[in-house]
Amino acid sequence: xxxxxxxxxxxxxxxxxxxxxxxxxxxxxxxxxxxxxxxxxxxxxxxxxxxxxxxxxxxxxxxxxxxxxxxxxxxxxxxxxxxxxxxxxxxxxxxxxxxxxxxxxxxxxxxxxxxxxxxxxxxxxxxxxxxxxxxxxxxxxxxxxxxxxxxxxxxxxxxxxxxxxxxxxxxxxxxxxxxxxxxxxxxxxxxxxxxxxxxxxxxxxxxxxxxxxxxxxxxxxxxxxxxxxxxxxxxxxxxxxxxxxxxxxxxxxxxxxxxxxxxxxxxxxxxxxxxxxxxxxxxxxxxxxxxxxxxxxxxxx
Amino acid sequence: xxxxxxxxxxxxxxxxxxxxxxxxxxxxxxxxxxxxxxxxxxxxxxxxxxxxxxxxxxxxxxxxxxxxxxxxxxxxxxxxxxx
Numbered sequence: 001x002x003x004x005x006x007x008x009x010x011x012x013x014x015x016x017x018x019x020x021x022x023x024x025x026x027x028x029x030x031x032x033x034x035x036x037x038x039x040x041x042x043x044x045x046x047x048x049x050x051x052x053x054x055x056x057x058x059x060x061x062x063x064x065x066x067x068x069x070x071x072x073x074x075x076x077x078x079x080x081x082x083x084x085x086x087x088x089x090x091x092x093x094x095x096x097x098x099x100x101x102x103x104x105x106x107x108x109x110x111x112x113x114x115x116x117x118x119x120x121x122x123x124x125x126x127x128x129x130x131x132x133x134x135x136x137x138x139x140x141x142x143x144x145x146x147x148x149x150x151x152x153x154x155x156x157x158x159x160x161x162x163x164x165x166x167x168x169x170x171x172x173x174x175x176x177x178x179x180x181x182x183x184x185x186x187x188x189x190x191x192x193x194x195x196x197x198x199x200x201x202x203x204x205x206x207x208x209x210x211x212x213x214x215x216x217x218x219x220x221x222x223x224x225x226x227x228x229x230x231x232x233x234x235x236x237x238x239x240x241x242x243x244x245x246x247x248x249x250x251x252x253x254x255x256x257x258x259x260x261x262x263x264x265x266x267x268x269x270x271x272x273x274x275x276x277x278x279x280x281x282x283x284x285x286x287x288x289x290x291x292x293x294x295x296x297x298x299x300x301x
Numbered sequence: 302x303x304x305x306x307x308x309x310x311x312x313x314x315x316x317x318x319x320x321x322x323x324x325x326x327x328x329x330x331x332x333x334x335x336x337x338x339x340x341x342x343x344x345x346x347x348x349x350x351x352x353x354x355x356x357x358x359x360x361x362x363x364x365x366x367x368x369x370x371x372x373x374x375x376x377x378x379x380x381x382x383x384x
Contacts, residue, residue: 107351109351187354195351196351196354197351199355200351200354200355200358203355203362203363204354204358207358207362207363207366210363289363292363293363293366293367296367296370296371297370
């Protein structure tokens with residue numbers, strides 16, 4: 001408390017105290033509240049009732065108006081799949097006609113999001129990274145935001161968790177988790193050949209990790225996946241993505257000369273940079289999904 | 302095919318309204334999960350399998366898990382109420 005008082009005179013001290021969640025020291029004592037007037041004997045029942053009725057009516061009116069606006073907008077949209085829609089212009093034509101030979105990806109969606117529009121996908125990955133970072137800022141437990149009581153409670157919860165193992169869940173997880181992880185890896189690696197790609201495959205693999213962690217506890221998962229691995233994998237994947245795509249962005253749509261050829265469409269080693277980028281996005285998404293789960297349950301990865 | 306689509310869209314509407322009206326939060330999350338599953342089938346019928354996979358994995362899987370964890374954190378599941 002003494003430290004806070006000494007630090008509170010500078011702006012920086014106040015700011016750091018606010019960031020760390022310490023209550024701001026009140027320097028000026030608030031003036032004593034004026035003695036309140038004696039309460040009315042009857043609470044204003046009639047007024048309250050009128051307000052509640054007004055509130056309900058307004059809620060209904062508000063909902064109806066919003067639904068009407070949305071419906072009118074949907075009604076004004078062009079019909080789905082018509083040839084003369086504004087969406088089907090020369091860009092789509094270019095993608096469909098020469099996407100295969102320019103990107104080498106059989107799955108044209110992957111060719112679009114990881115080759116033509118790869119910088120957009122970089123933004124999406126950064127959004128995920130930022131989201132998990134902010135969740136970590138809010139929920140990560142360390143010595144600054146826990147006290148003895150909370151530590152004791154977590155230890156007690158851990159003991160209960162270790163004692164009451166769910167046999168059915170564990171038996172099923174033993175069978176399911178390898179399949180889910182393998183399927184996720186398959187979807188990531190075949191992103192340029194079949195439906196799927198980095199994001200969906202990463203979400204599947206992350207769900208597998210979550211199932212493993214929730215059935216066997218996180219301590220077992222720590223053998224191969226700790227916070228250090230999490231940080232290293234996410235940041236390095238994001239950096240690889242940023243470097244390889246920033247290069248082609250700043251040099252005017254030149255691809256990084258990686259030596260990976262476009263290859264024959266349909267082979268797994270084809271379509272240039274799309275496969276490594278898919279792997280990067282997949283790893284980021286896997287780590288993010290598991291990171292959300294770990295933060296929400298324990299507050300530590 | 303169109304009959305199946307109309308049935309699925311009807312289910313979608315029912316799920317959307319029921320998730321709002323359900324008083325039990327756990328039920329609301331489960332209804333929301335089924336909404337995501339129906340939505341992924343509809344994506345499949347609209348010939349966008351990429352979106353279908355993502356919707357099934359994220360919407361029905363990870364989001365629901367996060368909702369369950371949040372409900373557990375705020376002690377709204379049975380068995381976690383008295384602490």
